[in-house]
Amino acid sequence: MTVAPRGSSVGGVPGPVIETQGLEKRFGRVRALDGLDLVVEQGQVHGFLGPNGAGKSTAIRVLLGMLRATGGEASVFGMHPWRDAVAIHRRVATVPGDVTLWPGLTGGEAIDTLTRLRGHRAPASDRARLIEAFDLDPRRRAKAYSKGNRQKVALIAAFASEADLYILDEPTSGLDPLMESVFQAEIRRVAQRGATVLLSSHILSEVERLCDVVSIIRDGRIVESGSLDQLRHLRHAVVAYRGPAPIGVPIVDVAVDGERVRGSVAPDDVPAVLRWLGEREAQAVTLTPPSLEELFLRHYGDAERVDRARSERAKGERHGEELLAPDVEALAEPEELTGPIASTGVLPSAGPEPAARRRGRHAE
Amino acid sequence: MDGTRLLLAAALRRDRLSLALWVIGVAGLWAAVVGGVGAAFDEESRRGLVALLAAQPALLLLRGAPAGIGLGAVMFVSTFAYLAVMVGLMMTSFAVRHSRGDEDAGRAELVRGTAVGRWAPLAATLLAGAVELAVVCGATAAVSIALGLDATGSLLMAAALAGVGALALLVGLLAAQALPTSRAANGAAAIVVGAWFLVRGIGDALGEPSADLTRVEAAWPVWLSPIGWGAQAHPFADPPWSPDATPLLLLPAAALVLGALVVLLESRRELGGSLLPERGGRAAGGAILGTAPGGAPLGLTARLLFGAGLAWVLVAAAVGAIAGRLAPVVASALADNPGLSRIVSTLGAEGDDTEGVFLSALAAFIGLMASAAAMQAALRLRHEELAHGELVLAAAVRRTGWLASHLLVGAVAGLATLASFTAVAGASLSAAGDDRWGQLVAIAGAHVPLVAVYLAVGAAIVAFVPAAVAWLGWVLLVGLMLAGDFAPLFGEPWEWIEVLSPFHWIANPLAAEPDWTGSRWLAAIAAALLAAAALRFSRRDAVV
Numbered sequence: 069m070t071v072a073p074r075g076s077s078v079g080g081v082p083g084p085v086i087e088t089q090g091l092e093k094r095f096g097r098v099r100a101l102d103g104l105d106l107v108v109e110q111g112q113v114h115g116f117l118g119p120n121g122a123g124k125s126t127a128i129r130v131l132l133g134m135l136r137a138t139g140g141e142a143s144v145f146g147m148h149p150w151r152d153a154v155a156i157h158r159r160v161a162t163v164p165g166d167v168t169l170w171p172g173l174t175g176g177e178a179i180d181t182l183t184r185l186r187g188h189r190a191p192a193s194d195r196a197r198l199i200e201a202f203d204l205d206p207r208r209r210a211k212a213y214s215k216g217n218r219q220k221v222a223l224i225a226a227f228a229s230e231a232d233l234y235i236l237d238e239p240t241s242g243l244d245p246l247m248e249s250v251f252q253a254e255i256r257r258v259a260q261r262g263a264t265v266l267l268s269s270h271i272l273s274e275v276e277r278l279c280d281v282v283s284i285i286r287d288g289r290i291v292e293s294g295s296l297d298q299l300r301h302l303r304h305a306v307v308a309y310r311g312p313a314p315i316g317v318p319i320v321d322v323a324v325d326g327e328r329v330r331g332s333v334a335p336d337d338v339p340a341v342l343r344w345l346g347e348r349e350a351q352a353v354t355l356t357p358p359s360l361e362e363l364f365l366r367h368y369g370d371a372e373r374v375d376r377a378r379s380e381r382a383k384g385e386r387h388g389e390e391l392l393a394p395d396v397e398a399l400a401e402p403e404e405l406t407g408p409i410a411s412t413g414v415l416p417s418a419g420p421e422p423a424a425r426r427r428g429r430h431a432e
Numbered sequence: 433m434d435g436t437r438l439l440l441a442a443a444l445r446r447d448r449l450s451l452a453l454w455v456i457g458v459a460g461l462w463a464a465v466v467g468g469v470g471a472a473f474d475e476e477s478r479r480g481l482v483a484l485l486a487a488q489p490a491l492l493l494l495r496g497a498p499a500g501i502g503l504g505a506v507m508f509v510s511t512f513a514y515l516a517v518m519v520g521l522m523m524t525s526f527a528v529r530h531s532r533g534d535e536d537a538g539r540a541e542l543v544r545g546t547a548v549g550r551w552a553p554l555a556a557t558l559l560a561g562a563v564e565l566a567v568v569c570g571a572t573a574a575v576s577i578a579l580g581l582d583a584t585g586s587l588l589m590a591a592a593l594a595g596v597g598a599l600a601l602l603v604g605l606l607a608a609q610a611l612p613t614s615r616a617a618n619g620a621a622a623i624v625v626g627a628w629f630l631v632r633g634i635g636d637a638l639g640e641p642s643a644d645l646t647r648v649e650a651a652w653p654v655w656l657s658p659i660g661w662g663a664q665a666h667p668f669a670d671p672p673w674s675p676d677a678t679p680l681l682l683l684p685a686a687a688l689v690l691g692a693l694v695v696l697l698e699s700r701r702e703l704g705g706s707l708l709p710e711r712g713g714r715a716a717g718g719a720i721l722g723t724a725p726g727g728a729p730l731g732l733t734a735r736l737l738f739g740a741g742l743a744w745v746l747v748a749a750a751v752g753a754i755a756g757r758l759a760p761v762v763a764s765a766l767a768d769n770p771g772l773s774r775i776v777s778t779l780g781a782e783g784d785d786t787e788g789v790f791l792s793a794l795a796a797f798i799g800l801m802a803s804a805a806a807m808q809a810a811l812r813l814r815h816e817e818l819a820h821g822e823l824v825l826a827a828a829v830r831r832t833g834w835l836a837s838h839l840l841v842g843a844v845a846g847l848a849t850l851a852s853f854t855a856v857a858g859a860s861l862s863a864a865g866d867d868r869w870g871q872l873v874a875i876a877g878a879h880v881p882l883v884a885v886y887l888a889v890g891a892a893i894v895a896f897v898p899a900a901v902a903w904l905g906w907v908l909l910v911g912l913m914l915a916g917d918f919a920p921l922f923g924e925p926w927e928w929i930e931v932l933s934p935f936h937w938i939a940n941p942l943a944a945e946p947d948w949t950g951s952r953w954l955a956a957i958a959a960a961l962l963a964a965a966a967l968r969f970s971r972r973d974a975v976v
Contacts, residue, residue, distance in 0.1 A: 157827055157828045157829070168819045168823075169820075172735075172736070179717070180716055207714065209712070211612070
C-alpha cells in the first residue's frame with residue numbers, strides 16, 4: 069500500500085479531504101466494497117447516495133478505521149484511516165446510522181462524553197443552543213429516549229464539536245420534519261465555517277437541498293459522481309401533456325393513457341419538442357428537470373431491467389417488444405417510476421441492512 | 433390464553449441449545465461424581481471422607497451436612513448444593529432473559545403488538561421454565577437411577593432440585609419486574625441464589641456432628657434457605673436417619689407466595705415498567721466522564737462498570753462480616769468436642785488451625801467472585817463494541833486504550849472485592865480480640881494471580897472469540913472451579929483434570945512453607961494472554 073501524501077488540506081494545503089482508490093472490503097465471499105473510488109474535496113457538502121446494503125456504511129467504517137480494507141487505498145486528511153485513526157478522529161465528528169446510547173447515562177451526559185472523547189468541544193453556548201434547537205430534554209436517561217431522540221443526541225454531540233469533517237450516516241432517520249430543518253440549518257452553518265461534510269442518505273430531497281456534489285454507490289462501487297447540475301445535464305427531462313401521440317418528435321420512453329402522454333426528452337431535443345407541442349396545441353404541458361430520484365433509479369433500476377431481461381430470455385420469450393409495452397415499461401423504465409415513490413422521497417430498498425442492534429426502545 | 437402456546441413453542445425453540453448444555457452440566461456432573469466416587473472410594477474410605485467433612489466446618493459450609501456414609505449419601509452431600517446453585521442460576525437467567533431481556537431488546541413490544549393476550553408472555557415464560565426444569569431434573573433422576581442409586585432417593589433429589597429451580601424462576605421474574613434493566617435483574621436474582629447457598633452453608637457449618645462422625649445435624653439457619661430445605665430431605669440417608677419428603681413441602685408453599693407476588697406485580701405493570709423507576713439525571717456530564725488519558729476512555733468505562741463492581745464489593749463485605757462472626761464460633765465448637773479435635777489434629781498441619789481453614793474456605797469463594805468481577809468487566813467490552821463501538825471508536829479513542837480501560841476497571845473491581853472481604857473480616861475478628869490481619873491478607877493475596885488469569889481470559893475472549901462472549905468465560909470459570917473441587921473425588925486417574933484448573937495452583941499461605949511457584953505461573957499465563965489479546969484487539973475489525 070503506498071503512503072498517502074501527508075499534510076492537511078484544511079491547513080491550506082490543497083488535496084481532497086477523503087480519497088479512496090479501488091477500495092475493497094470483503095466479508096468472506098461477500099464483496100461489500102468492490103473498487104470504490106470516492107473523492108471528497110475540502111469544503112464540499114458531499115452526498116453519498118445508495119440503497120440499503122449498497123456499501124455506504126461499510127465505506128464509512130473503513131474511512132473511520134473500524135474496518136480494515138482488504139484492498140485498494142484510502143486516505144482521510146492525507147492520513148491512513150487504520151493506522152492514524154486517532155489523529156484523524158480528533159478532526160472528525162460522526163453520527164452513525166444506528167445510534168445506541170448508554171441506557172444509564174442521560175442525554176446530556178452522553179453528549180458531553182462524546183464531545184470530550186473527540187477532544188474538540190464547541191463553546192458551551194453552542195451546546196445549549198443546539199439542545200434548545202433540537203428540543204431535547206438532556207436530563208432523561210437514554211433508555212427512555214425514542215429513536216428520534218437518540219438520533220438528536222448524536223447530532224447535537226456532532227454539531228457541538230468543532231470538527232473539520234462531519235461524517236453523517238443517514239443522520240435524519242427518525243427525525244420529524246421540523247427537526248430535519250434544524251438539521252439542514254446546522255449543516256449549512258458548519259459548511260459556511262469551511263468544514264467538509266460527507267452525508268450518506270437515501271432521502272433524496274435532503275441531499276438535493278443540501279449537497280453540492282453527489283456520489284451514487286451501488287454494489288460497493290461508485291456508479292455516478294459529480295455536481296447535481298452536471299449530473300442533471302446528462303439526463304433526460306420528463307415531459308407530460310394532454311394531446312396527440314408523439315409521432316415524428318424525439319420523445320422517448322413514451323407511455324400513453326388515453327389523451328395523457330408521458331415521455332422523456334434528451335437535453336438537446338428540448339427546444340424541438342417544445343416547438344412541436346406548441347404547434348399541436350397540447351394541453352397541461354409540464355417539463356420537469358430530472359430529479360435525483362431519476363438519476364438514482366436509473367442506476368438502481370438498471371439491475372432490475374437486466375434481471376427481467378435475463379429471466380425472460382430464460383423463458384424463451386422475445387423481450388425486445390415486451391419492453392415497449394407501456395405496462396412493462398412502467399416497471400422496467402425508471403423514468404416512469406416517479407409517482408408513489410417520488411412522493412415519499414424514499415427509495416425502495418435493495419435488501420435489509422444488517423439487523424439493527426438496539427437497546428433502549430421506549431417511545432416517549 | 434391467546435398466543436400462549438405459540439410463545440411457549442418459540443421460547444423452547446430459542447433455548448434448545450442452552451437447555452442441552454444445562455442438561456449436560458447438571459445431569460453430567462451428577463453422573464460423573466457418582467461414577468467417579470463409586471469407583472474410587474470403598475466404604476472405609478467413604479467413612480474417612482465423611483468424618484473429615486463432619487469435623488471441618490469449612491467443608492460443611494462448602495459442601496453440606498452428611499447424612500450417612502452410603503454411596504448415595506456421600507454423593508449427595510458433596511454435590512447437591514452445587515447442583516442446586518446451577519439449576520437456580522439456570523432459572524434466574526432464563527426468567528430474566530424471557531421477561532426484562534425481551535423488553536429491553538424491544539422484542540416484547542413487537543410480540544405484544546400482535547394478537548397475544550396480556551398474560552400470554554408471562555404464562556409462556558412460566559410454562560417454558562417448568563418444561564426446562566422437568567427436562568433437567570428428570571434427566572438427573574434418570575441418570576441417577578440408571579447408575580444404580582436408590583430410585584426413591586433419586587426422585588426426591590430431583591424434586592428438591594426442581595423446587596429450588598421453580599423458586600429461582602419466580603425470583604428471576606420478580607427481579608425483572610422490580611429492576612429497570614436486565615443486567616441489574618440478573619445480578620440481583622443471582623445474588624439471591626448465592627445467598628441461599630451461603631445461608632445453607634452457615635447452618636451446616638454450625639451443625640452438631642454425631643459421635644461416630646457419620647452425620648451432622650444442621651443448625652437452624654438451613655431452614656432459611658430453599659437449598660437447605662432440599663438438603664434436609666436427606667434423600668439418600670443411612671439408618672438411623674431415613675429419607676423424608678416433608679421439608680420439600682416448603683418449596684411449593686414458598687412458590688405459591690412468590691407466584692402470587694409475581695401475578696400481583698404483573699397485573700399493575702405496564703410494558704417496560706419497573707417497581708424501581710428510572711430517575712432523571714444530570715443535564716451535563718461531570719468532568720470525569722469524558723476523561724480519556726492517552727486515548728483510553730477511563731471515565732466512561734468506570735462510570736458504566738461502577739454499579740456491577742460495587743455489587744461484588746458489597747457482597748464480599750457481607751461474606752466478610754459473616755466470616756468474622758462465624759470463624760470463632762466454629763473454632764470454639766470444635767475445641768469443645770474432644771473427639772473432633774483429635775480427628776482434626778490427625779489431619780495434619782493444615783487442619784490445625786480450624787479458624788484459618790474456615791476463613792480460607794470462605795476466601796476461596798471471594799476469589800471466585802473477584803475473578804468473576806474482573807472477567808465481567810473485560811467481557812463487557814464486547815457489549816460496548818457492539819452497541820456503542822461506532823460512537824466510541826469514531827472519537828479519539830485508541831483500541832488498546834479502550835481495552836486497557838476495561839482491564840484497569842476490572843482489576844480494580846477484582847482487587848476491591850478481595851480487599852473488602854479481608855477488611856471486613858479482619859476488622860470483625862480484631863474487634864473480638866483475634867488479630868488475623870497477616871493471615872487474611874496472605875490468603876487474599878494468594879488469589880490475586882487467579883483474578884489476573886480470569887481478567888486475561890475475559891480480554892482474550894473479546895479479542896479472539898467474541899462470538900462466545902456470553903458463555904465461554906463463565907464455563908471456564910465455573911467449570912474449572914468444579915474440576916478443581918471434584919477431581920480429587922475421582923481418584924488418581926483424574927488428577928490431570930485437577931492440574932488443568934487454575935484453582936489448583938492457588939498458593940496456601942496456611943501451609944508451613946507456602947509454595948508460590950503456582951502463583952508465578954498463573955501470573956505469567958495472565959500476562960501472556962493479556963499481551964496476545966491486546967495485539968489481536970488492536971488489529972481485528974471492530975464489529976459495529
